[in-house]
Amino acid sequence: MRDRRLYRTGCIGLEHVGWVRAADAAAIRRYPRLQGALSADVAVIGGGLLGTSLALHLRERGVGVVLLEAGDIGFGASGRNAGHVATHVEGMRLPAGIRRLPEGGARYLDLVRSGPAVVDELVRRFGIACNYTPSGHIVLTNRTGDIPHLEEGQRYWESQGIAMELLDAAATEAATGSSRFVAGLRQRSGGRINSYAYTHGLAAAAAGLGARVFTHSAVTGVQRRDNRWSVSTDGGSVLAGQVVACTNAYVTEAIPRMTRAFYPGIPGVVSFKPLPASVADALVPSGATLSQLGVPAAVQKDVTGRFYFASIPAPGRADRAEPFARALRNWLRKTFPRLDGEALEVEAYWTGRTANTLDGLPRIHDIAPGFLAPIACNGLGITTCTQFGRVLAEAIHRDRYDELPTRLTAPARYPLRFLYDPAVSVMVQGMALRGRLRGALD
Ligand SMILES: Cc1cc2nc3c(=O)[nH]c(=O)nc-3n(C[C@H](O)[C@H](O)[C@H](O)COP(=O)(O)OP(=O)(O)OC[C@H]3O[C@@H](n4cnc5c(N)ncnc54)[C@H](O)[C@@H]3O)c2cc1C
Structure with missing residues (x-):
């Protein structure tokens, strides 16, 4: 209780x-x-x-x-x-209100742009042991119909001074180790960290x-x-x-x-026990953190071979690890068929609190x-x-x-x-359902 x-x-x-x-x-x-x-x-x-x-x-x-x-x-x-050391996740844009900040938001945007480099510099200068890997972030899609959306995302972020790379199916496979995706939008800066x-x-x-x-x-x-x-x-x-x-x-x-x-929000994260290096090394060889259009979640594999999956729990279910574990298992098995024989056991499940404006x-x-x-x-x-x-x-x-x-x-x-929190939670469940209906998990 x-x-x-x-x-x-x-x-x-x-x-x-x-x-x-x-x-x-x-x-x-x-x-x-x-x-x-x-x-x-x-x-x-x-x-x-x-x-x-x-x-x-x-x-x-x-x-x-x-x-x-x-x-x-x-x-x-x-x-x-x-x-995720990132400037954006799935389909995200900078808040419109940025224009009302000092200098039309230029100083704020500068902090967003230089954020990953500042983290990188601190980690190096103070020798912080936090498994930081500056391996970028990829927004993935398995639907060719989404490619214009990724192209638009590339134009948007580049207009904000953040370099993006549109990956075709072969480049996405090389970065993720999965043939499931038809394209990806990769931000080279940022990466994964044990925060x-x-x-x-x-x-x-x-x-x-x-x-x-x-x-x-x-x-x-x-x-x-x-x-x-x-x-x-x-x-x-x-x-x-x-x-x-x-x-x-x-x-x-x-x-x-x-x-x-x-406004307080309560997202959750599940992590799986480390996979053996012989299996883990072939998955996400680029080390990039991942999100997928139509799947309201953020995924990463860290350098210890553990997978992490963050999302918003369903209303009233923040204390249940199983829905999160099931979602991660399904996503991993669809993305990496070679995981079929692996147990994919939950190691930890937790929630945290965010302050939202x-x-x-x-x-x-x-x-x-x-x-x-x-x-x-x-x-x-x-x-x-x-x-x-x-x-x-x-x-x-x-x-x-x-x-x-x-x-x-x-x-x-x-x-x-x-x-x-309940309203966001309902919205996220709606997004997940819409994603499933649109075939994001096919
Ligand atoms: C599940 C989850 C996933 C997230 N994923 C990402 C991500 O992938 N990438 C990303 O960039 N951001 C992510 N965030 C957001 C990010 O973690 C937060 O924005 C950031 O950690 C906030 O840091 P903070 O120092 O402002 O607050 P906190 O880290 O919340 O620190 C506040 C501290 O104040 C202490 N405190 C409160 N009251 C008192 C008191 N009276 N006396 C003394 N101490 C007190 C608390 O104990 C706490 O340690 C995520 C957040 C959550 C919860």
């Missing part, structure tokens, strides 16, 4: 998360709980991609940082996502540069005191000139203005002078959170908030929040 609630809220323990099993345990560092009173230039709340990237980039600029995480590093969406290990790597790099990182230290309140902010946990407190709440959809009542500032754009909320809350880098969170941490560190360091890719805003209260 308790697990059921945890699955439905995207909070099931990290021990259920496949990325934790696939990570190199030696690269995962543990941190103490906060005890006693500290002071810092900046208190960062939340040890996900955004909080750890911010802490790292602040330390690179010589700013004093304390990072407080309620659970372990990566407990939120950052440790549980699908591991749990990457988030830990960012935290370790920040700590290595002098950030003081504390886990199991949930912030219980943030109060103004003598022109500074007092950030309290059960074990201690931090007095800081600036607070940045990077709590995303896992926000608690400690930051009351943020608890209703987004109506226009699909992230926000940097200005809660009070010296108290910011960036949220909603979803879908593209691995690159966007890394990038927002970097540009926010620069803005804080130089006191130049006018140079950010989004304007500082006041948090809005989103109505009827309880309807969002």
Whole structure:
């Protein structure tokens, strides 16, 4: 019963998360709980991609940082996502609202474009063991009628400055190891990553540069005191000139203005036990992450030979691994007939929580002078959170908030929040049905 609630809220323990099993345990560092009173230039709340990237980039600029995480590093969406370092998935376009951002969205677009390269550079520079493979992403189709759609996608993304390659049937087969597809649209930048290990790597790099990182230290309140902010946990407190709440959809009542500032979504991911190298190596030899037109899911095979499949659970079924496992098994067997004799056993199933805005754009909320809350880098969170941490560190360091890719805003209260996840879930089931009817799984 308790697990059921945890699955439905995207909070099931990290021990259920496949990325934790696939990570190199030696690269995962543990941190103490906060005890006693500290002071810092900046208190960062939340040890996900955004909080750890911010802490790292602040330390690179010589700013004093304390990072407080309620659970372990990566407990939120950052440790549980699908591991696609991408600028888009199946048929996606940049949100239309981008044009209303500073400089007509040029700065934001620049972050999107350079996101994969920035992740790549950090992984290399800090030697982060997160199985990052810059192998790109392919949107696949098994229907010749979809080829004009892929061509249109290529024109669109290239007009945004992101190089794409249209693959014919032979090139798609060479990249995927499957003869099932008639075409694919490949983005060369980006790739696959163990985001749990990457988030830990960012935290370790920040700590290595002098950030003081504390886990199991949930912030219980943030109060103004003598022109500074007092950030309290059960074990201690931090007095800081600036607070940045990077709590995303896992926000608690400690930051009351943020608890209703987004629509919460609950996607899930299933992973299979590693396939023997003799089998796995022939599947997706390009290493690209995959999506398929008509199949509302994201698939990747990581370097350990595990397959991962991310989608949105059916309404009220977030705690059930079996529908996800069945969908992945069906997709794999149709795509790679050579898997027929393989057991394809589930290793892990988990869910996570995303913070969504109506226009699909992230926000940097200005809660009070010296108290910011960036949220909603979803879908593209691995690159966007890394990038927002970097540009926010620069803005804080130089006191130049006018140079950010989004304007500082006041948090809005989103109505009827309880309807969002079921509505998305119904929509995704509809997409899956339409895809089946149109023969996406033939
Ligand atoms: C299932 C799933 C699949 C996804 N797939 C992809 C993908 O393939 N590619 C991609 O780019 N993006 C993907 N995303 C989105 C991406 O994971 C997120 O955008 C990103 O991880 C958000 O990072 P964050 O640091 O903002 O928030 P989180 O990682 O959610 O971190 C917030 C942290 O704040 C902590 N916290 C909350 N309250 C407190 C408090 N009071 N005190 C201290 N700490 C607190 C939480 O414990 C949590 O660790 C996916 C998300 C999910 C859930």
